[in-house]
Amino acid sequence: MDIQAFGVEEWLNVWENDAIYDIAGSTIASLTLEEIIELGPLSQAEFFQILAQKKMNYGWIEGSPDFKQEVAQLYQNVNLEQILQTNGATGANHLALYALVEPGDHIISVYPSYQQLYDIPRSLGAQVSLWQIREENNWLPSLEELRGLVRADTKMICINNAHNPTGAVMDRNFLEELVAIAREVGAYILSDEVYCPLEEGLEIPAIVDLYEKGISTNSLSKTYSVPGVRVGWVVANPEVSQLFRKYRDYTMICAGVFDDFVASYVLANREAVLARNREIVDRNLAILKDWVQKEPRVSLVYPRHVSTSFIRLDIPEEIEAFCIRLLKEKGVLLVPGNRFDLPQHARxxxxxPTQTLEKGLAALSDFLRQFD
Structure with a gap:
């Protein structure tokens, strides 16, 4: 099996620890364990007393009943048997693709996007058609173009909603039309849903709630601000979930007793987490918009209160070289757009954290003045 290097992760692995102002990531400012405990009803003493009494066995292989109960509340009419705990959404996506994609299958994937969604199918021997996002269409792909890509033998359509790195959102109407197209040929839809929009009044349905062959993946890493526990999940119809169980035995035993407990605690107190994160997103997006309006060398299709954005830079320099110089000279970390096959942009x-954003943007503006 041959697979391309994972562009974004490869970049972050090399440069992330050198940053003074890390404004490259897509998590909403990560919570400390102390902050997590304070979100719920337990004192620190009570929280750690429960942890201290946990037996360090494998725990609940598919995720504890508490975990599954909390995840089920995120969906409509989902049974606990349809939920499988995974090692982040990365593990959930991998499991779905590993279980369903075979050599010669036809897969359609939004492109560019999270690289798993097209390069894992390629590595498994599938024929992958790329469904291009369009900057002039607010970074959404065209449904008409999708109709031209779909074949009678299309096995799966892969999407990332909301989208990484642009923050674009496929709304209910878009998703319903997508489902209608997929249903005509019986294709699965795999939807990576880790970037839940926090825009007031904007409710985006999970694909598993819209379509009998929809597969939803998610995790605590982005919207819930806890990437450190490495806990995600996949939800599908009962038949597909049963298939996933077989393949999951080859990729994962359990997430870990401590991680499951912390994940369950975060989800049980998700309203407090989401209230905290809406404040951060609202405040920081206003700062970003103000900065873009004042910065002549930057333009942006604004994200829908999603924790990632994708700026266009008007500079006479190759984007990765620019980002390396920016990091070395100013300590500001971005992800160059070529890592998403979109040069002239950056994530x-x-x-x-708001102070990091403000100082990072100021340093970035100062660095851009060399091109004036």
């Missing part, structure tokens, strides 16, 4: 994670 800017505006949901970093």
């Amino acid at each position: 800017l994670g505006y949901c970093a």
Whole structure:
């Protein structure tokens, strides 16, 4: 099996620890364990007393009943048997693709996007058609173009909603039309849903709630601000979930007793987490918009209160070389757009701690003045 290097992860692995102002990520400012405990009803003493009494066995292989109960509340009419705990959404996506994609299958994937969604199918021997996002269409792909890509033998359509790195959102109407197209040929839809929009009044349905062959993946890493526990999940119809169980035995035993407990605690107190994160997103997006309006060398299709944004830079320099110089000279970390096959752009994670964002943007503007 041959697979391309994972562009974004490869970049972050090399440069992330060198940053003074890390505005490259897509998590909403990560919570400390102390902050997590304070979100719920337990004192620190009570929280750690429960942890201290946990037996360090494998725990609940598919995720504890508490975990599954909390995840089920995120969906409509989902049974606990349809939920499988995974090692982050990365593990959930991998499991779905590993279980369903075979050599010669036809897969359609939104492109560019999270690289798993097209390069894992390629590595498994599938024929992958790329469904291009369009900047002039607010970074959404065209449903008409999708109709031209779909074949009678299309096995799966892969999407990332909301989208990484642009923050674009496929709304209910878009998703319903997508489902209608997929249903005509019986294709699965795999939807990576880790970037839940926090825009007031904007409710985006999970694909598993819209379509009998929809597969939803998610995790605590982005919207819930706890990437450190490495806990995600996949939800599908009962038949597909049963298939996933077989393949999951080859990729994962359990997430870990401590991680499951912390994940369950976060989800049980998700309203407090989401209230905290809406404040961060609202405040930081306003800062970002103000900065873009004042910065002549930057333009942006604004994200829908999603924790990632994708700026266009008007500079006479190759984007990765620019980002390396920016990091070395100013300590500001971005992800260059060529890592998403979109040069002249960069991922800017505006949901970093607010002070980090403000100082990082100021340093970036100062660096851009060399081109004036």
